[in-house]
Amino acid sequence: MEAKRQAKIHLVRFFGLTSFISISVTALLIIVFIRGLIVSSVEEISEQGNSTLTRAAVAFFSDELNAFIEQAEQNGEEDAAAQMVSYHLRRHIHDLLRETSVVRVKIYDWSGRVIYSTKSEQIGRMQEGNLGFAAAISGNETTRILYRDTFNLFDEETSEDNLVQTYVPIHSPDKSNVIGVFEIYSDVNDQIKDAGTNVAGLIIGVVVVMVILFGILLFNIKRAxxxxxxxxxxxxxxxxxxxxxxxxxxxxQEDEKKRIANELHEDVVQTLVAVKFHLESQLQQLSNDTDSSKDEPEQIVKVLQDAARKIRAVAVDLRNPSLDDFGLRTTVNSMVKEYSSVSDDLNFVATVQIPEDEIPLERKTIIYRILSETLTAICKLGYTAGTIKIDLKQSPEGMELGIETNWRNEIGRDDLGAVDGFASMREKTILSGGDFYSVRNDSGSITRLSVWPN
Structure with missing residues (x-):
């Protein structure tokens, strides 16, 4: 309970961690999104450039390509196709490789056979299942980008460079049908490196901005x-x-009650007792008088005795002298015996487990007043056939006063709140700096607890 009283809201730990996670996730999403845009832009530009270059090359030396494909089909598969390339076509391909980013050229006939390649070992291979060739032989141009370490099934190799691959159909001179496919591989390493540099700069920029934002948030959180x-x-x-x-x-209040009780006991009561003695003495002197003269002083004595008894009861209620003379344990035991004699149906049990010298005087007064008012209220409310256990002990939370009730016949609603009879207990506990609790036990009984922290 002391921990509850000293509870502290750790804003930096909670909101700092939450902000760090949120900012990190946001930064990651921004980096992934913008990187995707950059990569997509590089792909689109590279593919468009390579596609334009390939169409221009096919249009520029279409006559040589038509003648070469026709000659390759006439000579058959056994001839060295590389040797059949005309001088003009060879020069055009050489210029294409030298003056542009093109790194490889392939020419397919209508069946998917490679009849020319800048890589001579690929000449003669059948690639009719190549999706790019299949699309191009059908009259549709196809372009795709191959990243580093991408496995190329049809070339049966692992690409060492970032390449853009374009398949363009080669039409017959009368444009009536497709007789072959022209393929160009262009190197886009420089574009990919530039894109990587841009992404790295983006990452650094986003990280710096997010760190600054987190620092501002952390500063404000600490301030809050x-x-x-x-x-x-x-x-x-x-x-x-x-x-x-x-x-x-x-x-x-207790000091004032103590002063009034002392005055009532030491002054008023003593005066009444003195009057009583004088009347008794006077009564002895008049003992030889008539009976009628004797009755009046006797009545006065009875009235004075009754007054003295009532004043003594008021004095005890204001401040029980046994609390100062004999201590809390004796006072509580005496109180329990007194209330047990008042009600035959209620059973009162009291246990004081704390040494007398460890209980402060002001705490004794509060505990006595709580027990006196609570037990009086219980008896007045008419609770019957139950057991009331009073326990005063030292717990890790502090000094603890518990009143456990187990009614067989309840009057009114006896829930976990401070119902009639326990309102004074809650009020005085809180006013004296303690905490009030109600606990329902496994047995069904209810314990009201007054706890004063150490």
Whole structure:
């Protein structure tokens, strides 16, 4: 319970961690999204450039391509196709490789056979299942980008460079049908490197911005935590001040009651007793008188005795002398015996487990007043056939006063709140700086607890 009283809101730990996770996820999503845009833009530009270059090359030396494909089909598969390339076609391909980013050229006939390649070992291979060739032989141009370490099934190799691959159909001179496919591989390493540099710069920029944002958030969170801590400290100080004032008020009330009780007992009661003695003496002197003269003083004595008894009862109620003379344990035991004699149906049991010298005087007064008012209220409310257990002990949370009730016949609603009979217990506990709790036990009984922190 002391921990609850000293509870602290750790804003930096909670909101700092939450902000860090949120900012990190946001930064990651931004980086992934913008990287995707950059890569997509590089792909689109590279593919468009390579497609334009391939169409221009096919249009520029279409006559040589038509003648070469026709000659390759006439000579058959056994001839060295590389040797059949005309001088003009060879020069055009050489210029294409030298003056542009083109790194490889392939020419397919209508069946999917490679009849020319800048890589001579690929000449003669059948690639009719190549999706790019299949689309191009059908009259549709196809372009795709191959990244580093992408496995190329039809070339049966692992690409070492970032390449853009374009398949363009080669039409017959009359444009009536497709007689072959022209393929160009262009190197886009420089574009990919530039894109990587841009992505790296993006990552650094986003990280720097997010770090600055997190620093600002952390600063504001720490500032808010300091404000909250200051307010909590002020509230604790105010609560402590109220508790001290309440305790002093209760102590002052008890001191005033003690003073009044002493005056009633030492002054008023003693005066009445003296009057009683004088009347008794006078009664002895008048013993030889008539019976009628004797009755009046006797009546006066009875009235004075009754008055003295009532005043003594008021004095005890204001301040029980046994609390100062014999201590709390004896007073509580005496109180339990007194209330047990009042009600035959209620069973009172009291246990005081704390040594007398470890209980402060003001705490004794509060505990006595709580028990006196609570037990009186219980008896007045008419609770019957039950057991009331009173236990005063020292717990890890502090000094603990428990009143356990187990009614067989309840009057009214006896829930976990402070019902009639326990309202005074809750009020005096809180005013004296303690905490009030109600606990329902496994057996069905209810224990009201007054706990004063150490």
């Amino acid at each position: 935590e300091r404000i909250v801590d200051d307010k909590q400290r002020e509230n604790r100080e105010r609560q402590h001040t109220l508790e001290v004032l309440s305790s002093k008020m209760l102590t002052a």
